[in-house]
Amino acid sequence: MNQDQAAAARAVTVAHDEHAALQQELLAQVAWCFPRRESRATCGQMLAGLLMELEDKNCWTLAEAVGHLTPDRLQHFLARASWDEQQVMARAARWAIEHLDDGDTDHTVLIIDETADAKSSTDAAGAARQYSGTLGGVALCQVAVHLAYATSRGHAILDRALYLPESRAADEEHRELAHIPDEVMFATKPQLAGDLLERAHAAGVRAAFAAGDEVYGGRELRTRIRALDLGYVLAVRSSTTVSTHAGRTLTAKDAVSLIPAGAWMRLRTGSGTKGTRHYDWAMLTILPDDTPDGQDHGHSALLVRRHRYTGQTSFYRCWSLRPVPLARLIHVATFRWRIEEDHQLAKQTCGLDAGQVIRWRSWHRWSTMALLAYAFIAVATAHQRQLDGPLVEHLGLVAIAIPELLRQLRGIVIPDPRRDREHRLTWSIWRRRHQYRARLCHQRWHAYAETTP
Incomplete structure (x- = not known):
């Protein structure tokens, strides 16, 4: 190891004791x-x-x-134990916000988006053949809407809601088998997103803007967002109609012709492994169509992004109580991708999509525990980046990422899996006995089904 490498190693040493304290603080919180x-x-x-x-x-x-002799304790914890998973989720969200809050509410963004988990059976609560952008088309899956909190310091998922397709909501047999509560009825994804935002607002979560993709650009959700005193930057389809102050009503795609050539600005909108990303942006003032009763009309705009090579355009409806510069709206629009990163990392590192659970309550409890784990590692990463400061770039290092920090914490803050010979043998015997009994049950069922008229 040369002198520079030694200096880098000393400068960016992971603060294991502080991360262990963060973990204990989170557990004490819930x-x-x-x-x-x-x-x-x-x-x-x-x-x-x-x-x-x-x-x-x-x-x-x-x-x-973790050293249990059977899965009974964890299965009981997820299905029958007495605890309130929504309270745990709310307490974990409050803890994450306390650590990620950078003191600048004007640049804090709440992000809404959904993700899907592929399923092999329709027995799981809400599982159905439905469209998912995550899976690239129509597939048998569960879909959940999530709410993320993003600041300059970091970002994490605060809450979730399982989407129950209309066909599943009307299927009494499915509701009974999946133990779906009677009060749970069909709600669209934008309606679920509105519920998540209202629940966060009631819990004291404050931000300047809400952001989301095209699924969440409808008028009903935009009105609910404004009722919470939130601005928004929501992607919309090119066919969305807007009204100008001159009295014209036209689609977002056609509205591009009203933007003068000199009004486009090329701005940096992020950095990737291949360098900075630049797009051409423009803003067109439009009339709001979602003003709640008794609220000021504020300032509504159509934000347009144009690819500098292909000319492909994307559109966003924006609203704020006071005028904001173009760069601020672009900042919010690009912040939306934080939740995509959260979904990917929560699945990759915390098993958000791995729970093989069937029932409604079990799904909510598994997702709560996975997001609790993700809140810890997201906050720990933000904390480590603060400790590292600008020194990492000076030393020729990228800022530490969640997967890299997790590698550093395993075996020290996070215990290694139990692997001793006796324990592994005990589990092997348990699995084989369980599988033997399951095979007998299947055989008996098939024999019964074949002989029953």
Whole structure:
């Protein structure tokens, strides 16, 4: 190791003790949500298990990794134990916000988006053949809407809602098998997004803007966002109609012709591995169509992004109470991609999409625990980046990312999976016995089905 490498190693040493303290702080924050000591202990064990390096993440593999003799305790924790998963989610969100808040509410963004998890059976709550951009088309999957919180310091997912397709909501047999509560009815994804935003606002979460893709650009959701005193930058389709102050009503695509050639500005909108990304941007003032009763009309605009080589355009409806510069709207529009990163990393590192659970409550509890683990690692990464400061670039290093920090924490802050010979043998015997009994049950069922008229 040369002198520069040694200096780099010393300068960016991971603060394991501080990250361990963060983990204990988070667990203490949610501890009161568990009325029994056993449930509190299981929460901590499951949090550690979800962050371990495992080939698969489900009740069986997590139970084996944390040292349980069977998966019964984790299955009971997810399905029947007495604890309020929504309270845990709210407490974890409050903790994450306390650490990610950079003191600049004017540049804080709440982001809404959905993601899908592929399923092999329609037995899982809400599972159906439906469109998913995550999976690239129509597939058998569960879809969940998420709400993320993003600042200059970092970002994390605050809340989630499982989408129940209309066909599944009307299927009484599915509702009974998946234990879907009677009060849960069909709601569109924008309606679920509105519920998440209202729940966050009621919990004291404050931001300047909400952002989302084309699914969330409808008038109903925009009106609900404005009622929360939030601005918005929401992607819309090219066929969306807008009204200008001159009295013309036309589609967003046609409105581009009203933008003078000199009004386009080429601005940097992010950096990637291949360099900075630049697009041409322009803003056209339009009339709002979503003003809640008793609220000022504010300032509404159509934001247009144009690819500098292909000329392909994208459109965003924007609103703010006071006038804001073009660069500010662009900042919010590009912040929307933070939630895409959250989805990818929460699945990759915390098993957000790995829970092999069927019932409604079990899904919500699995997602709560996965997002609890993700909140910890997202906050820990933001904290480590603050400790590293600008020195990393001076030393020729990229800022530490969540997967890299997780590698550094495993085996120190996050315990290694239990791998001793006796424990592995015990689990092998348990799995083989369970599979033997399951095979017998299937054989008996098929024999019964073949002989029953």
